[in-house]
Amino acid sequence: MGKCDFRVGFGFDVHRLVEGRDLWLCGVKIPHELGLLGHSDADVAAHALSDALLGAAALRDIGYHFPDSDPAYKGADSMVLLAEVCSKLRMAGWEPVNVDITISAERPKLSPHIPAMQARIAEVLGIEPDCVGLKATTTEGLGFTGRREGIAAQAVALICRI
Ligand code: MG
Numbered sequence: 733m734g735k736c737d738f739r740v741g742f743g744f745d746v747h748r749l750v751e752g753r754d755l756w757l758c759g760v761k762i763p764h765e766l767g768l769l770g771h772s773d774a775d776v777a778a779h780a781l782s783d784a785l786l787g788a789a790a791l792r793d794i795g796y797h798f799p800d801s802d803p804a805y806k807g808a809d810s811m812v813l814l815a816e817v818c819s820k821l822r823m824a825g826w827e828p829v830n831v832d833i834t835i836s837a838e839r840p841k842l843s844p845h846i847p848a849m850q851a852r853i854a855e856v857l858g859i860e861p862d863c864v865g866l867k868a869t870t871t872e873g874l875g876f877t878g879r880r881e882g883i884a885a886q887a888v889a890l891i892c893r894i
Pocket of ligand 1: 770774776
């Protein structure tokens with residue numbers, strides 16, 4: 733154990749936008765003509781946050797704990813995986829303090845959905861909604877997010893000793 737009772741972690745994820753899939757972000761189904769492709773529900777924001785929490789506790793990453801080669805995780809609800817990540821943290825003696833997420837997407841407009849996403853994350857992490865920062869940005873038409881080929885998410889998490 734280190735000298736400090738707090739740790740910070742960072743997570744990053746990208747998923748491709750395709751037709752014929754639902755768009756899930758932070759456990760909220762967002763109405764859109766495209767959805768994210770993945771072995772699970774491809775909730776890119778939940779994945780970035782899971783990696784931030786695991787990273788803070790030096791507990792590897794979600795690909796390590798929930799391999800996409802495992803049929804058990806096909807179509808998995810990423811909020812269930814996030815809850816499992818929180819259990820792993822607690823078993824290791826840590827709990828989340830606050831988190832901050834940025835989602836990069838050209839479309840759809842996410843701002844109407846931010847309060848619902850904050851509430852879902854807060855519920856799963858067992859923290860107050862005012863401890864869940866959630867921001868949406870475009871990349872001004874640049875890169876794969878700007879071309880609407882995919883959505884990227886980045887997250888940081890602060891954890892403390894229980
Ligand atoms: Mg992912």
